[in-house]
Amino acid sequence: MENIKKIISPSRFSTFSKRGRDDHEALNYYLWDISLCQSLYPCLHILEITLRNTIHNSAIKQYNRNDWYDLIIHNQDKARLDKVKKSFKNRPLPDDIIAALTFGFWTTLFNKRYQNFARPILKNAFPYMPKKIRSPETIRKRLNNIRRLRNRVFHYEPMYNNTKLKTRHDEIVEVIGWIEPEMEKLNLKLDTFDVVYSAQPQK
Secondary structure (H helix, E strand, C coil), rough: HHHHHHHHHHHHHHHHHHHCCCCHHHHHCCCHHHHHHHHHHHHHHHHHHHHHHHHHHHHHHCCCCCHHHHHHCCHHHHHHHHHHHHHHCCCHHHHHHHCCHHHHHHHHCCCHHHHHHHHHHHHHHHHCHHHHHHHHHHHHHHHHHHHHHHHHHHHCCCCCCCCHHHHHHHHHHHHHHHHHHHHHHHHHHHCCCCHHCCCCCCC
């Protein structure tokens, strides 16, 4: 156990020691935490793919060009787009750029500076979102919450003590359904979050 604690690092292990009565219980929480993060991967994966493609397809329809990002990009975000383009050895195709842009970029498109872009594509990009809440602001708030969770998961930060974890998971699934219910059903084939979440180690 001492070797495990040393490798994990005393400071990180102590985070889980707060929940366990001894090192063995702390380790169980550590392993459960990994399982929680693992169980979130399918819905995060499906959301990101679904989100970027629905925005891309909707923007193509709106602007009649597949490099629409060059038309709408705000000066504040141009450096981010240019960095993606320069990461390719040869001139990238639009599909290459779309795949390389970060989740944060897609979230940014619903900020106030992109109102003229976001509003016209909302209905086409989120056809199953209730009309009464369908707005760039609603999407922005939801995606920002998900983005923060996603970053914590992918940077291996503790999840077990996140009191809104169940809510965030359900919000991810809901956004997928706003875009395409068939993708929401596809997620259910892999989504084990509820099972893992209910398997909290017993003290």
